[in-house]
Amino acid sequence: MIEQKFDVIVIGxxxxxxxxxxxxxxxxxxxxxxxxxxYPGxxxxxxxxxxxxxxxxxIPDFRDDAPLERHLVEQRLWVMDDTSHTGIHYRSDDFNEAKPNRYTIIRAQFDKWFSRKVREAGATVLCETxxxxxxRDASDRVVGVRTDRAGGAIYADVVVLAEGVCGLLGTRAGLREMPEPQTVALAVKEMHFLPEEVIEQRFGVKGDEGCVIEAVGTISRSMAGLGFLYTNKESISLGIGCLVSDFAAMAESPYVLLDALKSHPSIRPLIAGSEVKEYSAHLIPEGGYKAIPQLFGDGWVVVGDAxxxxxxxxxxxxxLAMTSGRIAAEAIVEVKSRNGPMTKRNLARYKAMLDKSFVVKDLRKYKDMPALLHTNSCNYFTTYPRLISQAAQNFMRVDGMAKIEKEKATTAAFIMARSRWGLVSDAVRLALAWR
Ligand SMILES: Cc1cc2nc3c(=O)[nH]c(=O)nc-3n(C[C@H](O)[C@H](O)[C@H](O)COP(=O)(O)OP(=O)(O)OC[C@H]3O[C@@H](n4cnc5c(N)ncnc54)[C@H](O)[C@@H]3O)c2cc1C
Structure with missing residues (x-):
């Protein structure tokens, strides 16, 4: 039986x-x-x-034993139409550094490892709970939790809500609103297993090197969405996600989108002959800065996707999840070290520290992007990908047409599709939301 009073309870x-x-x-x-x-993960x-x-x-020395798949040396960004893709690739041998910057991981394994570290650090971890x-006490302060286990209440000075995107506990307790469908994406993902050497050959990588592809375009059927393909050691993670509100409005199904992505001529050869062993679906919070709820209160803080x-x-x-978790923890440690109570006033330190971090600075920078992509998704995700693809093909096809005529035809196609004013307006709105 666990003890009933802790300094902190972390949910998730x-x-x-x-x-x-x-x-x-x-x-x-x-x-x-x-x-x-x-189990965690x-x-x-x-x-x-x-x-x-x-x-x-x-964990500075995490590379010693964390289950890492491949370190990334190449990133491809694709704009796709129904039969082709136009891409920007960045690959650098600099990413083959002693301490690589980005890795692919498999969460089920990674979370187990991370949780072992948590236990080794001295925390009590209880799964299947x-x-x-x-x-809450009479003054509305959060003082503990109840679980589905027998044994009643468990108390703590402060509760960290790390319960993920839906955040049901926090919303049920009235600490924040339920996320709106237009601020949450639904992503589906499959794991395609292939021999290591096949992955290396198909993606031009060797050893632990990895490559990722991220794609926008007609694959999301005019909805604001993204497709992704990530190389693991012996598998490829392939998925696609769009806003929940768009799926509902367009009566589209994520499974249909994923099937179409798999059979796209640019993707099909990369996963040919693979065995699908895992299928999953999950929500992603995509409302950005404007969707951030109240982050702290008397006896509680909320971190990560929640x-x-x-x-x-x-x-x-x-x-962002790891950083907000760490910063919230540092704020709590600070309050505890001066024997301060875990009041709203004292826990405001978490928000102050988070505001200074890249987490809030980045989200603030893109605060207008979610609304723009959502309201103009048809153009950004279908019209322009088609135009870009036609322009690229027109430019590359050698067919006796004079280059000047090709350029005029491309310009005319853009104006025909969006009008001069539309083109300027789309570009300006994108630039303003991006800056
Ligand atoms: C398809 C997909 C692809 C993504 N790709 C990337 C990527 O490549 N890179 C990246 O950085 N991010 C990516 N993300 C986002 C990333 O997964 C999340 O931001 C991250 O997992 C958030 O971590 P978290 O701890 O806040 O929430 P989660 O990882 O969701 O963890 C929440 C935990 O809380 C537990 N929990 C919930 N409610 C309760 C409860 N009542 N009691 C007890 N436990 C509870 C859950 O079981 C879960 O273990 C992706 C997300 C998806 C869906």
């Missing part, structure tokens, strides 16, 4: 919860972490690219 053993629990346990706090999954879905810098700040309710901290423009989530 994903990236943010593990980062928070590890940081606090390593600083001597009595930490209880509760995870509803059979059993419920979690990610592409997955893991950003080393943010993990290094928590769903937190069902936050307990706090909607996800940078959809750069496809970053786990690093």
């Amino acid at each position: 053993a994903g990236m943010s919860g593990n980062a928070a629990a590890y940081t606090m346990a390593s600083n001597g706090l009595k930490v209880l972490q509760l995870e509803r999954g059979e 059993s419920k979690n879905v990610q592409g997955a690219i893991m950003y080393a810098n943010m993990l290094e700040k928590i 769903t937190v069902t309710e936050l307990i 706090a909607q901290l996800n940078n959809a423009i750069h496809r970053e989530g786990s690093n």
